[in-house]
Amino acid sequence: MVTRQMRQWISSGSAIRAMFEEGKQLARRYGADNVYDFSLGNPSLPAPEAVREAFCDVLRTCDPLELHGYMSNSGYDDVRAAIARRLSERDGVAYRACDVVMTVGAAGGMNVLLKSILEPSDEVVVFAPYFGEYRRYVENYGGILVECAPNPPAFLPDPKELAAKISPRTKAVIVNTPNNPTGVVYPRACIAAICDVLQSFRARGQEICLISDEPYRELVYDGAQATPIAPLYPNTVVCYSYSKSLSLPGERIGYLALHPEIADGDALRDACNVATRVLGFVNAPSLQQKMLLRCLDLPIDVSAYDDNRRALCEILDACGLEYVKPQGAFYLFVRSPLADDRAFCETAKRENLLLVPGSGFGCAGWVRVAYCVSMRTIRRSADAFARLARRCAEISGAR
Amino acid sequence: MVTRQMRQWISSGSAIRAMFEEGKQLARRYGADNVYDFSLGNPSLPAPEAVREAFCDVLRTCDPLELHGYMSNSGYDDVRAAIARRLSERDGVAYRACDVVMTVGAAGGMNVLLKSILEPSDEVVVFAPYFGEYRRYVENYGGILVECAPNPPAFLPDPKELAAKISPRTKAVIVNTPNNPTGVVYPRACIAAICDVLQSFRARGQEICLISDEPYRELVYDGAQATPIAPLYPNTVVCYSYSKSLSLPGERIGYLALHPEIADGDALRDACNVATRVLGFVNAPSLQQKMLLRCLDLPIDVSAYDDNRRALCEILDACGLEYVKPQGAFYLFVRSPLADDRAFCETAKRENLLLVPGSGFGCAGWVRVAYCVSMRTIRRSADAFARLARRCAEISGAR
Numbered sequence: 026m027v028t029r030q031m032r033q034w035i036s037s038g039s040a041i042r043a044m045f046e047e048g049k050q051l052a053r054r055y056g057a058d059n060v061y062d063f064s065l066g067n068p069s070l071p072a073p074e075a076v077r078e079a080f081c082d083v084l085r086t087c088d089p090l091e092l093h094g095y096m097s098n099s100g101y102d103d104v105r106a107a108i109a110r111r112l113s114e115r116d117g118v119a120y121r122a123c124d125v126v127m128t129v130g131a132a133g134g135m136n137v138l139l140k141s142i143l144e145p146s147d148e149v150v151v152f153a154p155y156f157g158e159y160r161r162y163v164e165n166y167g168g169i170l171v172e173c174a175p176n177p178p179a180f181l182p183d184p185k186e187l188a189a190k191i192s193p194r195t196k197a198v199i200v201n202t203p204n205n206p207t208g209v210v211y212p213r214a215c216i217a218a219i220c221d222v223l224q225s226f227r228a229r230g231q232e233i234c235l236i237s238d239e240p241y242r243e244l245v246y247d248g249a250q251a252t253p254i255a256p257l258y259p260n261t262v263v264c265y266s267y268s269k270s271l272s273l274p275g276e277r278i279g280y281l282a283l284h285p286e287i288a289d290g291d292a293l294r295d296a297c298n299v300a301t302r303v304l305g306f307v308n309a310p311s312l313q314q315k316m317l318l319r320c321l322d323l324p325i326d327v328s329a330y331d332d333n334r335r336a337l338c339e340i341l342d343a344c345g346l347e348y349v350k351p352q353g354a355f356y357l358f359v360r361s362p363l364a365d366d367r368a369f370c371e372t373a374k375r376e377n378l379l380l381v382p383g384s385g386f387g388c389a390g391w392v393r394v395a396y397c398v399s400m401r402t403i404r405r406s407a408d409a410f411a412r413l414a415r416r417c418a419e420i421s422g423a424r
Numbered sequence: 425m426v427t428r429q430m431r432q433w434i435s436s437g438s439a440i441r442a443m444f445e446e447g448k449q450l451a452r453r454y455g456a457d458n459v460y461d462f463s464l465g466n467p468s469l470p471a472p473e474a475v476r477e478a479f480c481d482v483l484r485t486c487d488p489l490e491l492h493g494y495m496s497n498s499g500y501d502d503v504r505a506a507i508a509r510r511l512s513e514r515d516g517v518a519y520r521a522c523d524v525v526m527t528v529g530a531a532g533g534m535n536v537l538l539k540s541i542l543e544p545s546d547e548v549v550v551f552a553p554y555f556g557e558y559r560r561y562v563e564n565y566g567g568i569l570v571e572c573a574p575n576p577p578a579f580l581p582d583p584k585e586l587a588a589k590i591s592p593r594t595k596a597v598i599v600n601t602p603n604n605p606t607g608v609v610y611p612r613a614c615i616a617a618i619c620d621v622l623q624s625f626r627a628r629g630q631e632i633c634l635i636s637d638e639p640y641r642e643l644v645y646d647g648a649q650a651t652p653i654a655p656l657y658p659n660t661v662v663c664y665s666y667s668k669s670l671s672l673p674g675e676r677i678g679y680l681a682l683h684p685e686i687a688d689g690d691a692l693r694d695a696c697n698v699a700t701r702v703l704g705f706v707n708a709p710s711l712q713q714k715m716l717l718r719c720l721d722l723p724i725d726v727s728a729y730d731d732n733r734r735a736l737c738e739i740l741d742a743c744g745l746e747y748v749k750p751q752g753a754f755y756l757f758v759r760s761p762l763a764d765d766r767a768f769c770e771t772a773k774r775e776n777l778l779l780v781p782g783s784g785f786g787c788a789g790w791v792r793v794a795y796c797v798s799m800r801t802i803r804r805s806a807d808a809f810a811r812l813a814r815r816c817a818e819i820s821g822a823r
Contacts, residue, residue, distance in 0.1 A: 026541055026595075026631055026633065026659075026687050026688035026691070026692050027540055027541060027688055027691040027692050028540065028541065028542065028543050029543070031539070031540055031691075031695040031698060032691060032695075034695075034698050034702065035691065035694045035695060035698055042497070042701065045494075046496070065494060067493050069489070071487075071488040071489050071492075072488045072492050076488075076492075077483050080479070080711070081484075084476050085480075088470075089470040089471045089476065089671070090467075090468070090671075092674070093470075093471050093671060093674050093675055094674050095466045096674060097445070129528060129676070129705060129706075130704070130706055132701075132704035132705075132706050133704040133705065135704060136703060136704035140427075140430070141426055141427065141430055142425055143427065144427050158701070158702065162704060196425075232425055234425065260425075272489075272492060272493075273492045274492070274493060274494045274706075275491070275493050275494055275709070275710030275711075276492055276709050277528070277705070277706060277707065277708075277709045278709075289425035289426055292425070292426040292430075292431060292434065293426050295434045296426045296427070296430040296431075299430060299433050300430065302557070303433065303557065303560040303561070303564065304564065304703070304704075305528065305529070305534060305535035305536075305705075306528060306531075306532065306676070306704075306705070307528075307532075307673075307676060308674060309676075310674070310676045310677075310709040310712065311674030311675055312479070312674075312712075313709065313711070
């Protein structure tokens with residue numbers, strides 16, 4: 026009954042999701058307090074109280090027929106217009122309501138876009154390490170994921186390698202900054218160099234879509250800033266989700282913003298509308314859309330994540346574990362002291378520490394620590410990290 | 425930038441959605457009161473007040489971290505368990521929580537299921553007329569839609585034709601009762617005959633999934649009842665949405681219920697979980713899931729739709745237009761008095777009457793009237809229908 030591909034995916038699984046399920050089991054066995062689950066990018070900050078009030082206000086004041094009814098597949102006009110205005114102010118690009126497509130989170134948005142642009146065997150270039158689900162999304166439409174190699178320890182894309190990896194079949198490049206899993210924020214010069222490469226192909230007639238997957242754009246520290254990409258390249262599509270900034274990952278609300286001057290724009294806007302429908306999303310959930318109208322200007326307070334980041338860095342420093350100091354998102358990338366990052370994660374699990382192997386992000390030899398947890402969990406994990414580092418030293422020494 | 429297939433879909437479009445957009449334009453030009461928009465299955469009854477209260481109660485009482493956070497891709501355990509209990513009572517089949525997968529409406533559910541089971545070139549059999557989007561859903565996964573011909577005027581499936589249309593590549597059959605677009609409710613004997621056919625193939629080793637798409641199952645009139653299918657065939661998957669019964673089409677909430685004894689059940693349950701994630705749904709919206717916990721026992725009052733149905737039938741009778749008297753859903757199927765149903769809909773549009781051609785449902789020569797509108801719209805449409813009938817008589821007479 027079940028496809029071969031799906032059977033393979035079931036057995037290979039999502040490393041992240043497998044850890045998530047395992048974490049719940051460990052918590053039942055050892056008590057939640059004694060399990061240090063750094064596996065999932067599930068925000069530890071509750072949604073702002075203003076979000077709750079906005080939901081309630083919408084429910085109290087909107088006509089239920091409009092609130093819960095069908096709208097255009099791309100979303101409510103007023104919501105799209107409000108987001109376009111806000112994004113125009115931020116990016117200095119004149120988005121219109123019609124350039125914004127409301128989506129079932131960033132994952133939904135990316136699928137809508139890829140369905141719209143990928144012919145079978147078209148290629149999509151990503152920079153390792155990258156969010157592992159990109160591979161599935163691309164393969165959903167018969168596309169081929171092409172990896173640029175990771176560049177530790179800075180983990181910045183290499184524009185020369187990008188140029189070399191682009192083929193006549195390249196339809197899109199995905200950029201994700203602040204980055205999952207490294208927490209690295211690409212500097213402006215890095216983004217500009219990527220855009221220059223794409224512009225050079227454009228000058229030769231190849232229009233490549235630059236997908237800016239930016240669910241973490243507000244989660245930045247140490248004065249870092251996520252550079253808006255659209256002003257630098259007209260074939261940019263912003264893929265956004267409110268999962269992280271408003272702590273709403275379960276609510277599945279985000280958007281695509283297509284550059285107003287994107288190549289083939291009329292067809293692409295129509296295609297995204299159609300793709301939203303035919304993929305079975307139909308539209309982004311309506312209540313969540315209307316809530317947003319009241320929450321677009323909410324300040325995003327990342328100080329708790331920043332505190333976590335500092336505390337975790339201190340713990341890792343004390344253990345002598347090597348890592349990339351993150352400037353964004355809520356992930357931290359640690360070099361595995363064992364050659365095999367999966368073996369390292371298994372060893373960590375024996376200390377009730379749940380980490381995710383970098384292999385799942387196209388970067389063997391490293392592991393991801395998601396520090397969107399309580400400060401208490403971080404503090405209590407210090408001894409476990411210390412034991413883990415000692416145990417790894419023993420294992421390595423024994424060889 | 426945009427795929428060939430998508431370009432074709434943009435130009436062919438969804439007849440229903442095109443009408444919906446056109447209706448909004450006509451309403452702006454002539455005033456909403458003077459446009460009779462029978463195009464979209466958008467419930468005209470507001471969601472019950474209890475739904476609003478449930479949403480507010482959830483927002484007031486649930487921990488926001490749990491309420492808005494990630495859960496298992498298949499949904500919250502408590503919600504799945506509650507639905508399983510309720511469905512078990514209704515169907516007499518012992519569903520467990522793990523048999524229920526929460527989905528982004530029935531459209532999302534169907535995509536999750538088809539992604540799980542269809543290898544390229546696998547076939548899915550449908551009975552015309554059928555919801556036109558099925559074709560897209562099947563083709564999303566490289567499948568081939570195989571139509572059984574419509575049988576006017578009763579529009580019931582012919583089990584003999586079903587048997588003849590099943591090939592070694594047949595993976596699934598879709599049944600939709602109460603039916604969109606005809607409003608016909610398949611009698612129990614008809615369903616039993618379909619199941620008998622599938623059982624005979626099962627006895628020969630071919631496990632065919634029977635997808636029961638039943639978003640309209642509570643919308644029945646004249647004492648008709650939607651027959652539960654699962655007790656008759658173990659490879660049944662119920663595909664449900666709360667869009668129609670609770671008037672929440674924009675909220676995108678529904679479920680798949682896999683028969684506990686379905687072939688390859690363990691793998692199929694896992695596959696649906698994985699498919700929910702890799703297709704970019706990730707999970708059904710969490711707030712909508714939790715709301716359901718408080719609304720599963722709400723009585724569904726269809727009396728307003730029943731009143732509409734009667735009033736519309738009277739109007740059509742008075743005009744001499746032939747139709748199938750519907751016993752379910754909120755659609756009525758009218759025989760086009762012109763040979764070309766698209767030409768008939770164009771003619772209707774000149775009277776500001778928006779109908780949808782049956783061609784889009786695999787049934788040329790008929791048109792769909794969605795009577796989920798206000799009684800006022802139905803009453804006011806009487807003259808327009810009368811003028812339409814006269815105009816068609818003139819056109820036919822002039823030939």
